Amino acid sequence: MEVAAFYGFSALAILAALFILFSKNLIYGAFALLLAFLGIAALFVLAGADFLGVAQIMIYVGGILVLLMFGIMLTQRAIQQEGPSRHNRVEVPITRKVWGFVIGIGIVGVLAKIIFSANFRMSGDAVSRKSTIKTIGVELMTSHLLPFEIAAILLLVALIGAAYLALNRNPAQ
Amino acid sequence: MIPNPNIPEVSIPSVIQNIPLQHYLILSTLLFVIGIIGVLTRRNAIIIFMSVELMLNAANLLLIAFSSYRSDPSGQVFVFFIMAVAAAEVAVGLAIIVMIYRNTRNTDIGFLNKLKW
């Protein structure tokens, strides 16, 4: 059952990712990204990271994807004016495609060779443990306290930067 | 905050025992490489950014798989940080895209020919 779920959600994530790779329409691409995020969130839960599965849905789907949709909608007016058939369409020149795929397949080949040459072992049979929320909370507040605090600086930088760049003080221009 | 002594004991899901780690590795690698190909081939800034998000998600998934296999929580903590960073990046990235759109009315990086790619 769980094995079937694993392969099902894996297939969902991969197919959605491939759809983004080939989609000619930004909005469809964004919806495919939603499916990919959901599939990955389900895989998180299956792998025993319940808290991060929820966080994945809240941050990626609820935050990042919504922001991306805003970005798409805020920037599509000019293309719409060219007629409905050009709606949200993006094209790819063939030479870039070839190069991209050559590099990509090369990386897959090398990594696949490495992956199958490795033999991983599980460290012990620690079959039971506490829910991950408590563990993550304790880790964040003890051994990872400094990065946790400094991540606040990162968020502040992003906040100031985004507000500064997107703000238009002089709309006349 | 009253500490709760009765935190439910959750056993490692049987998936972790039934699925070889290699399959997680292959899945993440595929997602990662699809992201790379997306960045290298597409010309639209927003699609490139979606591909980068796929790459980050591939790393997250693999971190969680490793973390479960080793029953070591630090991998999951790292995922937590990656999510925060991704959220910060997307905010700045979209602000840049909106700023460019305000000046050029386009988000195709093919239009960005003032500076050669």
Add this chain to the structure above:
Amino acid sequence: MYPIVLLSFFGIVTLFLGFSKSKNILLPATLLFLIIALAGNFLEWNKGPLLYFYDMLRVDNVTLAFNGIILLSAFMIFAISGGFQDNPDSEPAEYFGLMLFSLVGALMMVGFQHLIMLFIGVEILSVAMYVLTGSNKRNLRSNEAALKYFLMGAFATGFMLFGITLLYGATGSFKLEQIQGFASNMQVGSESYILYAGLLLLLIGMLFKVSAAPFHFWTPDVYEGAPTIFTTFMSTVVKTAGFAALFRLLSGSFTGVYGFWWIVIAAIAVLTLLVGNIGATSQNSFKRMLAYSGISHAGYLLIALTALSKPSQNAIIFYSLAYSLSTICAFGVLMLVSKEKTIGGQPNEYYDAFNGLAKQNPLLAFVLTVSMLSLAGIPLTAGFWGKFFIFTSAAERGIIWITVIAVLMSTVGIYYYFRVIISSYLKEGDLVKIRVAPFYKVILVLATFLTILFGLAPGIFEGLI
């Protein structure tokens, strides 16, 4: 440790100072903050290796020296920014705040002991730089540079993260010490290949950030498109922090697999030298030439990384200092000259803007000449000794062929560095006397003085670290 805490706090204070009516207070205040941070940095000098916050940060004299270079460069750049008073569109409080925060990221990269610290440090520095690159909001070149920097930076982050993930998978830890323990005792086969793949991906991510070839292609455009003051910041602070991080990573974790990575780094160093030096010769824009020169200097620093020994560690520190001082001078003069001569409202950053500089502005011409000589590695300047230390450290390790290539490439460098000197001394031009603020002049003279001082007495810091 102190400067990270102090700068985080001061950054927030700077943002609040932005509310005040008078923007004149910002520049002196931030300069004072940097002096306090510098003083705080050297409080821990010679206190031995200290570990903070569950082994997240390591403070030793190497860390402090890199911190000192970064903070000193930042001080000079802040001082020559003039408080961003000349442009009515600019927001000095935001710029200073972002730069102070980005310094926090840079210092984290210098002292990290845990890969989370490296990752967050890189991200703070990068996100702040994306914003500052695009800070000239109405200029399309600046916008495009920001987008390009952002997309390439995010791409590099993806590589870095996947690399860190594979390292974690192989070793089971993010801590440098434990990775070191695993890497030095591992058997060939099994997980070693995963470790190699992870190290390679992590290196790719880091080499993107320090603009080494073949991951350099964003550099010229971004350096050219960004406002010059932030280009200066990128080519000094970001590069120093990046190399400090690479050095700490390789020396802290991967000395056990030196045989695997040194050839990779050596190949990239040679490629970087070729791309940087040959690319720089064909440029007509001084600013773009400096971008390529930045790439070639990354190549020299990578040579020091391939050697990875105690002398090469000191060579990296000395070279970063010499390179930062000269680069600040070069960009400082460029900012003054390009503002004087404009093409269609944009600053003229081509070589011909410097024509006849020496006639009316002998001081600026002298500062520019010394900085070019130092970048080219002519004796009696700091840059010469920087290159000398790097080459000797590589030769001591027995890597002679790379030294030969590097020496050949640095003779190529003389060609393009001397072009601007010839422009300013020998060519006729109509440059009038440029008014330079007294403080600006002090900084340029100080940097020039230090360049010559280190050129005459390179052993001044010997035995300190």
